Amino acid sequence: MSQQLVRSTSLAGAIVLGLGSILGTGAFVSVGIGADIAGGAVLWAILIAAVTALCNGLSSAQLASAHSVGGGTYEYGYRFLTPAYGVTAGSLFVVAKSASAATAALAVGWYVTNVTAIPEYLAQWIAAAVLVLFTLLVLGGVKRTNWVNAAIVTVSIVALLAFIITGHQQTAVVERASVEWWHVLQAAALLFVAYTGYGRIATMGEEVQNPRQVIPLAVILTLAVVTLLYLGVGSALLHFPSIADFQAEHFSLASLLPTGPIQWLVAVGAVVAMGGVILNLILGVSRVVLAMGRRADLPMRFANLNDQQTSAPPATWLTCFVMLVLVAIGDIKTAWSFSAFTVLVYYGITNLAALKVTKSDRFVPKWVSILGLVSCLGLAVFVPWQVLLSGLIFIVVVLLIHQLRR
Numbered sequence: 260m261s262q263q264l265v266r267s268t269s270l271a272g273a274i275v276l277g278l279g280s281i282l283g284t285g286a287f288v289s290v291g292i293g294a295d296i297a298g299g300a301v302l303w304a305i306l307i308a309a310v311t312a313l314c315n316g317l318s319s320a321q322l323a324s325a326h327s328v329g330g331g332t333y334e335y336g337y338r339f340l341t342p343a344y345g346v347t348a349g350s351l352f353v354v355a356k357s358a359s360a361a362t363a364a365l366a367v368g369w370y371v372t373n374v375t376a377i378p379e380y381l382a383q384w385i386a387a388a389v390l391v392l393f394t395l396l397v398l399g400g401v402k403r404t405n406w407v408n409a410a411i412v413t414v415s416i417v418a419l420l421a422f423i424i425t426g427h428q429q430t431a432v433v434e435r436a437s438v439e440w441w442h443v444l445q446a447a448a449l450l451f452v453a454y455t456g457y458g459r460i461a462t463m464g465e466e467v468q469n470p471r472q473v474i475p476l477a478v479i480l481t482l483a484v485v486t487l488l489y490l491g492v493g494s495a496l497l498h499f500p501s502i503a504d505f506q507a508e509h510f511s512l513a514s515l516l517p518t519g520p521i522q523w524l525v526a527v528g529a530v531v532a533m534g535g536v537i538l539n540l541i542l543g544v545s546r547v548v549l550a551m552g553r554r555a556d557l558p559m560r561f562a563n564l565n566d567q568q569t570s571a572p573p574a575t576w577l578t579c580f581v582m583l584v585l586v587a588i589g590d591i592k593t594a595w596s597f598s599a600f601t602v603l604v605y606y607g608i609t610n611l612a613a614l615k616v617t618k619s620d621r622f623v624p625k626w627v628s629i630l631g632l633v634s635c636l637g638l639a640v641f642v643p644w645q646v647l648l649s650g651l652i653f654i655v656v657v658l659l660i661h662q663l664r665r
Contacts, residue, residue: 270473270480277460277481279408282415282488283536284363284595285453287370287512287529290492292592297446301493304446309486311447311638312454314631315606316478317623318613319458324474325620331458332609333547337554339615343661344608349551350657351605353544353581358598359452360540361585363533364389365594370511370533374526386586389537394579397541398570411535418528419488422512425521426495441641448638449599453489455606456539457481475623541578548574556661593646600642600650607635 294301322335333352336345367389368382377385460477492512499515512529516522549571552561561574585594610632614625640647 270477273460273473273477274481274484275409275412277457277477278412278416278484279535280456280458280460280539281454281481281485282412282419283532284359284366285450285485286415286419286488286492287525287532288362288366288591289450289453289595290489291496291512292595293446293450294493294496296449297443299497300443301446301496302490304443304450305486305489305493307444307447307634307638308450308454309482309489311451311631311634312457313479313482314627314634315609316457316460316482317475318606318610318628318631320460320474320478321613321616321621321623321628322609324622325616331547332605332612333550335612336608339612340608343658344612346551346556346661347654347657348605348608349547349556351601351608351654352547353551353578354653355452355598355601355605356540356544357578357581358585358594358601359455360390360537360544360582361386361588362591362594362598363536363540364582364586365591366511367530367533367537369591370513370526370529373511373514374522383586387583389534390541390579390582390586393534393537393541394575396538397545397575398565398572408535411531414528415532416488418525418532419492421521421528422516422525423488423491423495425516426492426498429498444638445641445643448603448641449595450489451635451638452595452599452602454482454485455602456536541575541582544581545571545575545578548577555664596642596646597650600639600646601653603635603639603642604650604654607632607639610635 290301290305293304297304319331322332322339331348331352333345333349336342336348338345364386365382368385369379371377371385372379372382457478460474460481496515511526513522513526516525548557548561551557552559552563552574561571561577563573564571585597588594610628613623613628614632639650642650
């Protein structure tokens with residue numbers, strides 16, 4: 260008889276875990292990028308991204324309840340759709356989350372250089388060093404425990420509230436030129452990535468008390484808290500006169516603040532939050548690479564474990580390599596945009612798989628998954644055309660390699 264994990268996680272514990280998986284680059288970077296694109300309409304972009312994320316979160320919860328395995332949509336694609344969907348989803352996940360980790364690492368570099376005397380040209384080197392450091396920690400068996408997760412969430416929220424309060428103390432709201440509706444949708448596409456992380460709640464079916472009720476409720480409440488924080492940050496951004504001149508490629512909230520304790524608090528909160536995100540992403544991506552190695556969708560050497568069977572060195576180092584390549588681009592906005600396109604298509608597959616769940620296992624209405632699917636694919640076409648083209652080429656190459664390997 261197989262052993263089962265103890266159902267020890269309450270609703271509050273699931274919410275804290277969700278907040279710890281989401282808060283980071285989204286709050287401290289991407290809301291600023293969204294404001295650069297959508298201007299004063301950034302709050303509408305946040306709400307559109309929130310609705311899309313809610314539908315996807317509920318679809319993920321539905322799938323996790325019906326098919327409780329590691330590997331996320333990579334496994335769901337195999338189980339409910341076809342191997343081609345599974346391979347596509349797995350490949351998109353690796354690239355999307357690697358791009359998110361690269362963005363977080365680059366943001367750490369820019370936050371550090373913004374509040375210290377370190378030259379800006381070293382930001383990429385700091386980012387690369389951070390990725391290698393966290394890779395070594397993962398190989399050493401380090402994971403985010405519950406108390407570390409709670410500490411990261413607390414520091415992140417305190418820093419964000421400090422920024423929001425400081426922003427709303429500015430004397431006047433900056434006048435922003437009117438924007439076209441497609442700018443709002445483009446901003447929403449990039450901001451959607453700021454919500455991903457709710458999947459960690461969805462995969463807790465074996466650990467949560469009363470999972471059919473707790474998991475959907477935890478997803479909804481987590482996204483509600485995150486949305487309120489993002490709306491607060493977005494509104495505060497529009498009160499800073501310097502927001503009109505900032506560079507989205509090198510953006511940090513701390514750069515908008517005057518030198519002093521609040522700037523340091525925001526910078527420390529950002530670095531702590533994004534460090535936690537990087538650790539989570541290296542763990543998550545390497546496990547999908549491991550699963551793809553086991554199915555021979557990647558060379559089987561990536562399925563090898565260490566002697567103690569506590570880590571997967573080949574899969575983890577491949578993960579680190581992909582993230583370092585994206586860091587070499589050195590452009591936060593480009594890395595984040597590529598992450599947006601790939602993760603939107605990934606969750607499109609998630610919603611498609613959720614529609615295949617049998618009626619007896621279903622507790623999320625089908626219309627939720629349909630709305631999630633339409634929202635994901637609809638927003639995906641609003642990323643910059645260079646990113647859209649690159650993403651489509653990547654998907655075609657993945658499918659061709661899959662067919663050749665078969």
